[in-house]
Amino acid sequence: DVKVTQSSRYLVKRTGEKVFLECVQDMDHENMFWYRQDPGLGLRLIYFSYDVKMKEKGDIPEGYSVSREKKERFSLILESASTNQTSMYLCASSPGTVHGYTFGSGTRLTVV
Amino acid sequence: DQQVKQNSPSLSVQEGRISILNCDYTNSMFDYFLWYKKYPAEGPTFLISISSIKDKNEDGRFTVFLNKSAKHLSLHIVPSQPGDSAVYFCAASVLWGAQKLVFGQGTRLTINP
DSSP, X not given: OOOEEESOSEEEEOTTOOEEEXXXXXXXXXXXXXXXXXXXXXXXXXXXXXXXXXXXXOSOOTTEEEEEEETXXXXXXXXXXOGGGOEXXXXXXXXXXXXXXXXXXXXXXXXX | OOSEEOOOSEEEEETTSOEEXXXXXXXXXXXXXXXXXXXXXXXXXXXXXXXXXXXXXXXXXXXXXXXXXXXXXXXXXXXXXXXXXXXXXXXXXXXXXXXXXXXXXXXXXXXXX
């Protein structure tokens, strides 16, 4: 089975901190994605990547950046965490089609 | 603007009856639609999909119907079981395009014994 692993299940950070959320997939997928899930808003795409060192903005990229130095790893960076970034963050990977999305279990981030 | 909309935040159904979850979309370029199921503390998992060249796709207890003229799709679960209690997300994509999924807000389905 494809596994997408997110390094932390729960995270509490202070306002203004730089936060790194890590995601690793083990099936050599080309595409990786970061979504956030909020009540009443569903899943919204933050950033995605089609290949190593390539990234594209999703629908809500403000306040975030990403890094993909290796094919299996896709990091989401909150440059200066704010309380409105408190959310559930979900990483996904796919083999280059929309058929094969696999999600990680999520990281619930609380910014205080 | 929400391109994929699930207007019912929650739905409660008795065990054994039919559950019907609805989804509307606004972007006429979407040509592939998927349903995902999400349990608490887990990531969403793929349930069923449908291409725009079809109007129905069935997989066991799950059937998805697509009405392109109305830009509407629905997921039918028959019979509903307690293990079906979860949040269901509708998603849409342009199949040969950017390979991104656009998700709806989700509907929390509760199956009562």
